[in-house]
Amino acid sequence: MKNNIAVVLVTFNRSDMLKQNLLSLKEQGNLTYFIIDNNSQDNTREVVDAFQASVDSPVHYFNTQANLGGAGGFAFGCEKALEHKDFTHLWLADDDVTFAPDCLENLIPYIDQKTILQPMRYAVDGTNAEASSTVIDLDSIFILNHKRNSVMGTSFENAKEPFGIQHIPFEGPLIPRSIFEKVGIPDKRYFIFSDDLDFSLKSLRNGFDIKCVPLAKMTRLRPAEPNYKPTDWKSYFVYRNFFRIHKEFGNNCFVRKRPYLLALMVSGYCLLTGNIKGLNIIKDAFRDGMSGDFNLDTKYIP
DSSP: OOOOEEEEEEESSOHHHHHHHHHHHHTTOSOEEEEEEOOOSSSHHHHHHHHHHHOSSOEEEEEOSSOOHHHHHHHHHHHHHHTSTTOSEEEEEETTEEEOTTHHHHHGGGOOSSEEEEEEEEOTTSOBOOOOEEEEOOSOSSOSOOEEEESTTSGGGGOOSOEEOSOOOSSSOEEEHHHHHHHOSOOGGGOSSSHHHHHHHHHHHTTOEEEEEEEEEEEESSOOOOOOSOOSHHHHHHHHHHHHHHHHHOSSHHHHHHHHHHHHHHHHHHHHHTOHHHHHHHHHHHHHHTSTTOOOOGGGOO
């Protein structure tokens, strides 16, 4: 079967990085583009228009008229792309990454309808930045971080052949249509953070595979910014979604209830350090992350 690939690219107020991203995608060959703009206030539209004029490929631009977050943008874009029945795969990308000229060429040999393929990520200085985990541990009781054995810093950095991972970022994964048909589109309720982990776990639990392809290379244009100190709006989503993953995917009652202990520990730290703002963030994150409808407190949307 011919592989018809659509790019689903989400962007928000990073037109300079978006320009670099699109130039790298232009090198990948014949693709169809679905560019989802979360209502940017910079010159994103001009960048897209210039790119559209420079390629023969179809370019579909959508302004969502609101900041839907990465999760909402990918949900919106995947839904639009999947309306076109001829696409066999969707290639998801944030605006702050670029792809090596032969990235897609090195993914193609491993394409099928049961495997998500993730390129290997590097930092701008050339060091390995692939933070995907080879193990997601939602069984063990006495751990705080369920993401185990990150690729970077391990022997997997030097791998030549594809190897299994259990977590993708929405930065470059090539995803078969069959997976969307089985597990659905990304859950827009996450807004940012852990939407990719939620999708990964659903895919694995439905019998699909995830592999990292080392010869397919891409670059992160800015460093990851994990923030585990509850100080700002991002912290709300870090903890809210962290709690949700445990509640939804914990393999035993202890793991599913672990958010109670984690919330108590972080709240205690906030009290000891006088971080009253952080205490309120954790309270809101716990309330919404553990809620039946996975509520979102709109005051934290920038």
